[in-house]
Amino acid sequence: MTTSVPQAYAQLDMTGRSILVTGAGSGMGREAAILLAGRGARITAVDVNEAGGKETLQAIEAIDGEAQFVRADITVENDVQTMVQEAVDKFGDLYGAFNNAGIIGAGGAVVDLEYDKWKTVMDINLNGAFLCMKYEIPAILAGGGGSIVNTASTAAAIAYPNLPAYVSSKHGVLGLTRQVALDYAAQNIRVNAVLPGSTMTPLAEEAFADPEVKAKAEAAQPIGRLGRPEEIAEMAAWLLSDAASFVVGSAFFVDGGVNAA
Numbered sequence: 001m002t003t004s005v006p007q008a009y010a011q012l013d014m015t016g017r018s019i020l021v022t023g024a025g026s027g028m029g030r031e032a033a034i035l036l037a038g039r040g041a042r043i044t045a046v047d048v049n050e051a052g053g054k055e056t057l058q059a060i061e062a063i064d065g066e067a068q069f070v071r072a073d074i075t076v077e078n079d080v081q082t083m084v085q086e087a088v089d090k091f092g093d094l095y096g097a098f099n100n101a102g103i104i105g106a107g108g109a110v111v112d113l114e115y116d117k118w119k120t121v122m123d124i125n126l127n128g129a130f131l132c133m134k135y136e137i138p139a140i141l142a143g144g145g146g147s148i149v150n151t152a153s154t155a156a157a158i159a160y161p162n163l164p165a166y167v168s169s170k171h172g173v174l175g176l177t178r179q180v181a182l183d184y185a186a187q188n189i190r191v192n193a194v195l196p197g198s199t200m201t202p203l204a205e206e207a208f209a210d211p212e213v214k215a216k217a218e219a220a221q222p223i224g225r226l227g228r229p230e231e232i233a234e235m236a237a238w239l240l241s242d243a244a245s246f247v248v249g250s251a252f253f254v255d256g257g258v259n260a261a
Contacts, residue, residue: 099151109164150193
């Protein structure tokens, strides 16, 4: 069989595949949802922010993509179970997921951080990833296998001053990713993590509202600038595709060289 497209590119084709994206209402999640839809995937865009999620849905429809929006809070088990079921009900199955929803949360030294604020970060970033995979995996297995990508962070590998909850949660996401990858590799589910560096998402825009703070952050990047959401989305899309068919339990830095510095 011949093709006009080189095989390496053909393997990036996601036509007909049902993909769930959390945190799809903005930033990396939105860019990934649009990118995957543009490559033919059928998207279940999930976010707790209904307005943002609907904007993502409109952006996908504008490129003639196929998608639905589901409002869900990934810290609520029933919401997570429902979002997965809605993906299956709408598109017939679930092939993959980009578990991207997360927050930076409160900072400060450990002795100053309120326990409730610690728990909020852990609940969204780590417990949310756990709940997503708990319900995504049975649906993916029912279709014969697929791929899951979790958003960790460079903070999954290195520490940052005064961010104990965020750093701990992202270390946990990476550990959970590797464990689940090991447990399900033989059942044809690939699980990997993308580790973004400082990226200009809406959350980061708030943190970098001060030009001096932004300039310092840019200077700390070996590449000399902050990342763009679409650059993280490209890595997530590749990991979800057949082009990454032998990639299991891996962590991919997309950080402008920070991990190498």
